[in-house]
Amino acid sequence: MSLPGMSGRMSAASFSFLYRLPRILVTLFGLLTLTFLIGRVLPVDPVLSIVGPDADHETYMQVFHQLGLDKPIWEQFVLYLGALAHGDLGNALLTGRPVIEEIGRVLPATVELGTLAILIGTGFGVPLGVFAAWNRGRIGDHVVRVISLFGYSVPIFWFGMMGLLIFYAWLGVVGGAGRIDLFYDGLVEDHTGLLLIDSLVDGNWEVFRSAFGHIVLPGLILGLHSMAYISRMTRSFMLAQLSQEYIITARVKGLSGREILWRHAFRNILVQLLTIVALAYGTLLEGAVLIETVFAWPGFGQFMTHSLLRGDMNAVMGCVLVVGLVFITLNLIADTLYHVFDPRIR
Amino acid sequence: MTTPKLQVEDLHVQFASEDGMVDAVRGVSFTLGQEKLGIVGESGSGKSTVGRTLLKLHPRTARVNATRLQFDDIDLLSADEKAMQQVRGRRISMILQDPKYSLNPVMRVGDQIAEAFLVHYSVSRTEARKRTLDMIDAVRIRDPERVYNMYPHEVSGGMGQRIMIAMMMIPEPEIIIADEPTSALDVSIRLQVLSVLDDLVRQRGLGLIFISHDLNLVRNFCSRVLVMYAGQVVENIAAADLDNAQHPYTQGLLASLPSLDNRRHRLPVLQRDPSWISV
């Protein structure tokens, strides 16, 4: 799709980005404040988590001072912000390693899972949505609607468990929990952190097969979940377009159904679809939290849940920051693409 | 007198609604040759439905029946979707009312016009582009090259409607249906657009069906007028003979038109007679 005049729209896009930056920063700041407060309110005592319940008073106070918990709360916040500016998210309470390292360690697993899920979701969701819209009211539409209805009504963690039960425990066609069989762990070099790609790069078919066998079920389940959402939104957008006057014009010209569907209606929803996909990628994080627990997937979701349950403030805040950033970035990308692809927005 | 290109006999159209089937068109008959026929009526009279039914653009749940719905050698009533796709644009075309909505917002207007041509004639893209530029010029738009690359929201109402005319004329149809072509335009622009339409229809020897609610406009533009009320044709008369109209509805319409020559203290309001609905 050639778009001369795109340079004009690019500058409009970057302008809108700058215009929106202050608002984004405010949101981010608000998010940080919120999570800082949450972090300080956690009922789990972080000092106890480190020193254990049998420590004496001195050790307790020592760690207490170390963590800076004796300072007034606003001072702690300022200190935290200062450290943040240097890219220092503090250290995870339990491992003592920098939070940023820990997050970097677990993020690729989630990214791999999420990307697979979104590919499935979009690859199946969009055509299904278009198909349903075109066949509105007929059996094809009903089938798609039922499938997608099922997809977002089912509790995802339960679905994961039933999947494991049926396909792993009873049928044995997929791998079990975790990313890979223990046997293969650490066999391939960590190029990207994405096992599927790393094993392919190394040409190690056994590892690839094991990794694939483990990712296919959680990936499919998450994929089904986002597919439900994407297909429903696609259908909705398409229906809105198909009732427009310009569709009648297209019919009057003698265009076939397929041409009208893809060349006219679909082109008009592209921008909205991009927004949806960006949002869906973000909401995958939610699903990831639950699915990673079910599948013992060593990813970001599991890391965050464990940190939360253990009262690891630094880790929690770091995670929240990352999630917020991801969401904001995705929204920004979607917004920018809006400007580039829709000629009406200047 | 040559056989008319379009023959409509006893056309009935019903739409599905929450309360059952609703009659939109009840027994309409007319013929069309190489002439300008006007169909006048108020909202709900069924005039637009007639136009759309000729191109089989009605919703799937609608019921269409006629003794005859013939265009040339094609029986429109029994034609399937594939056959209709050959007719639409290529042989019968339709100009819609409001270019703000009837043009694809994310496609350049030039490309939209070219597409209308490419659907029915397999030529190269350059050839199609050339023809499009010629067509844009034919509808009296200056600087066709620049306009080709514009998007619908960038053109004015009058220009947009001329682009619509260009788009519908470029595949060289034999009949044009104009569904309220000037109703969405400023009054000052209307005559310009109508003049373009008039010229092209005359130059190419087309048949025109002009659907409107504006009786004055139609009587001056068309040679024959069909007046519709409640889904039926209540008057089928030459435009020149309108003052001798027989049906009270037509007479009422004419009487309520303000006129500079015939100044009245009060314009009469149309009194509806329920007997007009049944025939």
Place this chain on the structure above:
Amino acid sequence: MTATSSSLAHGGDAPRSHWAALLDNSKRTLRRILRNPLTTGGLIVIALLVTIALFAPLLATHDPLIQDLNNALKGPSAEHWFGTDAFGRDIYSRIVYGSRITLYIISLVTVIVGPVGLTVGTVAGYFGGAIDTVFMRITDIFISFPSLILALAFVAALGPGLDHAIIAIALTAWPPIARLARAETMTLRDSDFISAIKLAGASPLRVLVRHVWPLCLSSVIIRLTFNMAGVILTAAGLGFLGLGAQPPLPEWGSMISAGRSYMVACWWMVAFPGLAIMMVSLAFNLLGDGLRDALDPRGE
């Protein structure tokens, strides 16, 4: 079927106020809703949920809390329709009583989120200016965050427990409703009829309550209905993670979590609670779909 004449001959009295119009529309909408079999199905399931919750003591076969270790981990049978759990408790009865918890969650969240969201949203949308900016910034924070994770954080901060879970869910659920109400209000605020009412001397309160709210109500209700489906899933998710209703309460999500370790051998511990959750969520989604189709019809 006799065909009616064309649209020219319709009479009818105009409704006398926005609330009267709303009532008229509601009746027509209900008829349209019931015409759709799927939506009616959803309504029936929800009605079933309410009935089961109300009559739980009559419908349950056993006491949901009494343990019977001799009968632990038994599969579905005539005695225990859905089998027993690790403590020998009857799963069917626990699911029946669990419906009360589900209903409790849904009702409380709706009662909080609906009015709060509507009020805050319409006020922000109507008055604009500083109020609106502050509102937008606050809701930005919530919207720029996946709701489960935020709810997770809230519950972790407040401590596990059913009521805390409800608060957390409500906290994450009100911003989208408020935003929706705000958007609708802003569309309406510049319309002629609002200006006319203001010229006639109506106070802002009157404008909002008598005129703006009835018009926003339908979209808010649709969104709330869809939200309920999500709320159920979020609540179940929190329960699964151990942050919702605490044992021995028979909350469906926590039942699944409890059954996890025995899942391979005792599938019934996990299957039935999950099915219950799914059915309720499905029902709300169906209802929401039907409501949306009925209130916002797009002709063929």
